[in-house]
Amino acid sequence: MSARTATPEAAAASGTVLVFGASGYIGRYLVPALRARGHRVRAAARRLSPMEAEGWPDVELVRADALDPDTLAPALDGVAVAYFLVHSMAEGGDFPEKERRAAANFAAAAERAGVGRIVYLGGLAPAEPGSRHLASRAATGETLRGGHVPVTELRAPVVVGPGSVAFEVMRDLAAYLPVMVTPRWVRATSPPVALDDLLADLVALPGATPAESRIYETGGPEPLSYEDMMRIIARELGRPERVIIPVPFMTPELSSYWLAFVSATPTAVARALIGGMKHDLTADDRALRSAVPRDPMPFDAAVRRAFERETEIVATDRWREGAFNLRRERHDISFYGKRMARSATARVDAETLWRTLCAFGTHESGYFFLNAVWDLRRGIDRVLGGRPAGRRRPGTEPEPGERFDMWEVLAARRPERLTLKIRAVVPGSGGLEFDLAPAGPNRTRLTATMHWHPAGFIGLLYWYQLGPPHALMLEGMVERICRRAERHHAAAHTRTSGAKPAGAS
Secondary structure (H helix, E strand, C coil), rough: CCCCCCHHHHHHCCEEEEEECCCCCHHHHHHHHHHHHCCEEEEEEEEEEEHHHHHHCCCCCCCCCCCCCHHHHHHCCCEEEECCCCHHHHHHHHHHHHHHHHHHHHHHHHHHHHEEEEHHHHHCCCCCCCCCCHHHHHHHHHHCCCCCEHHHHHHHCCCCCCCCCHHHHHHHHHCCCHHHHHHHHHCCCCCCEHHHHHHEEEEEEEECCCCCCCEEEECCCCCCCCCHHHHHHHHHHCCCCCCEECCCCCCCHHHHCCHHCCCCCCCCHHHHHHHCCCCCCCCCHHHHHHHHHCCCCCHHHHHHHHHHHHCCCCCCCCCCCCHHHHHCCCCCCCCCCCEEEEEECCCCCCHHHHHCCCCCCCCCCCCCCCHHHHHHHHHHHHHHCHHHCCCCCCCCCCCCCCEEECCCEEEEECCCEEEEEEEECCCCEEEEECCCCEECCCCCCECCCCCCCCHHHHHHHHHHHHHHHHHHHEEEEEEEHHHHHHHHHHHHHHHHHCCCCCCCC
């Protein structure tokens, strides 16, 4: 039996399954779902670090970018089935053109590599899509089918699961806005599909359907308005009944501009999605159900399952998007976080820089920069009812679980990474991560990244107000750490060589 018509079990033995876009929302769940069915999986994305943070066992990770054709051949080598899950909505206004080029590059590379089938996850759309997002989703499928590799396209509505941008926007609104003035798109209907159901469809499709270019549709058991969805999400969060007031003068496009003030979801992606929410959508899933039978999960059960699923997302050795233990194990703290990063380079090796970083939080070094501000913040936390711990002991390495000041060490991987999560009284949850990476001979780059998962509007306001001072503090911190590491290295070299410092007699 060929890989194109095999059962899922037979297909697993016949070649590698590629998940292209594995760091994205669906990809991070599809990879383990395929592994659970026995597939040999290769995961590809533009950056390795988000995939490494998932900790998938027995999964090959490769860096590849559909907009860079030279990276595609290694990713597609020996692949029987390739899942194409990428989009460019976060790239800004020209995302449709980037998505078209990405699809064309991928289709051509898949043909050269002898891939048996491409599975593409698209979106439900009306006959005449009125949004750039929905039109681009359909155009991407057409571009993929323009090649010679059979393309199985699965079109889906709103996905109900942790990390789904549409779901997360609705959760942020339902959790913290008891009264909402919204555009009339909230009364448009769609058959939302549970994440578990969508994954089951995606995993089963290559083995249950013929290897020919065809479009299937999937959805949940009932059409619901977005207004109804938000009311159900609020109820499952234990919130009172929400008052939702649709008004005619607020368009989906206009409403998308205030998302940054009410939701922490990626703004560019959310804006693109909201543009398509004004359409009533239906799913004709008869063809799919004849090949992949199942009883679809109702929306309220899907929401409860989403909350259950996110408790399984745990960070252990680094920051991980949406990890429940980094969000204080609260369903009402945003899944997606804000972040800012600052870097500096030290003319020392990673071990030397790590030893200097280990003085972080001690009485002698404090935070290396603006220590008085950190002391003030610790005092404010104590007034608010927090319980800051003492400073770290000098000469010791950070250990997971160690608490000091307003921090707890999540992970310490010498000499690569130190990850801290905040323990202060704040309207959300966050942390600070230091990464050390080679930057040339005897040079190491130190990057400090501040992460913040807000709890509603107040949490977002907290982030926007403190953004400029945080940026200043991060920049000064990494610079001071690097310069101190260089001084320690020079002093150690002087002691070892026996040379006298310049100017000594």
